[in-house]
Amino acid sequence: MKYILGILIILAAVLMFMYWYAGYSSRSGFAIDENQNNVPDSWEAKMGWLFKARNFILLFLGILIGYTLSFVFQEI
Numbered sequence: 001m002k003y004i005l006g007i008l009i010i011l012a013a014v015l016m017f018m019y020w021y022a023g024y025s026s027r028s029g030f031a032i033d034e035n036q037n038n039v040p041d042s043w044e045a046k047m048g049w050l051f052k053a054r055n056f057i058l059l060f061l062g063i064l065i066g067y068t069l070s071f072v073f074q075e076i
């Protein structure tokens, strides 16, 4: 379970960095963002679903992390 927890935390960290970087790069203007949604349009073409489902993905990851955490603390 610790292994799964580690993977989930790394995944959440990578996703949050990606969402932050998407906003940062489009706000600062070095990525093209014509529809003004703070996601570079080249990223949206490739993986727009990842940004549309952003809140759901983060909520789901949070629940999974909480669930695995409870197992890890039961093992001690």
Ligand SMILES: [Ca+2]
Pocket: 032, 033, 034, 035, 036, 037, 038, 039, 040, 041, 044
């Ligand atoms: Ca965009």
